[in-house]
Amino acid sequence: MKNKIKLDKIDRKILEILQSNAKITNANLATKIGLSPAPTLERVKKLENSGIIKSYHAKLDTDIVGLGVSTFVMVSLKGHNKDNIDKFIESIAEIDEIIECHHITGSGDFILKIIAEDIAAYQRLMLEKVSNIDVVDSMQSMVILSTFKDSKIMPLP
Structure with a gap:
């Protein structure tokens, strides 16, 4: 079983937004979560590297x-x-x-x-x-x- 990773409020918000719109720009994501772009990108990379974010996909009709x-x-x-x-x-x-x-x-x-x-x-x-x-x-x-x-x-x- 994988170790459970502790998520703070900002991480949860990032995950909520990316699940709804994985194409959002880092700048727009940063605005929505109330951080500047650099720490926002750092947090997204951390979520990807930890395996929480496994991949991004296009949903087809x-x-x-x-x-x-x-x-x-x-x-x-x-x-x-x-x-x-x-x-x-x-x-x-x-x-x-x-x-x-x-x-x-x-x-x-x-x-x-x-x-x-x-x-x-x-x-x-x-x-x-x-x-x-x-x-x-x-x-x-x-x-x-x-x-x-x-x-x-x-x-x-």
């Missing part, structure tokens, strides 16, 4: 880029041992359409978030790649019909 089908797939493995888990993780790392993978408790072993161009592309992906992973025992697909909340903003304790 899936419809506009032609990715019309999103699903969650619950996967159960043939055996829940380290070798099977490692083989599964290694295999799914090679499949770009799997955009999230979570090891879970409950009736399945993993839940995947998969994005594809359309139902036909999704079906090909499942038949030709995911179901061919030799350690996979069963899969249950759930097609996402609508998304009402898709926030990437973490509530800071």
Whole structure:
């Protein structure tokens, strides 16, 4: 487990602002938090170097880029041992359409978030790649019909 890093009020404000708008300039960020640009940049670099800020991403409109089908797939493995888990993780790392993978408790072993161009592309992906992973025992697909909340903003304790 990683060491928890103590954040002060200014660090929390920086993280709140950057989660909402990672493209904000350092000068604008400095104004919003009430510091000059140099110490603001220093604080952001500290948050990046400590690993709290892992990366910056552009959020794409899936419809506009032609990715019309999103699903969650619950996967159960043939055996829940380290070798099977490692083989599964290694295999799914090679499949770009799997955009999230979570090891879970409950009736399945993993839940995947998969994005594809359309139902036909999704079906090909499942038949030709995911179901061919030799350690996979069963899969249950759930097609996402609508998304009402898709926030990437973490509530800071």
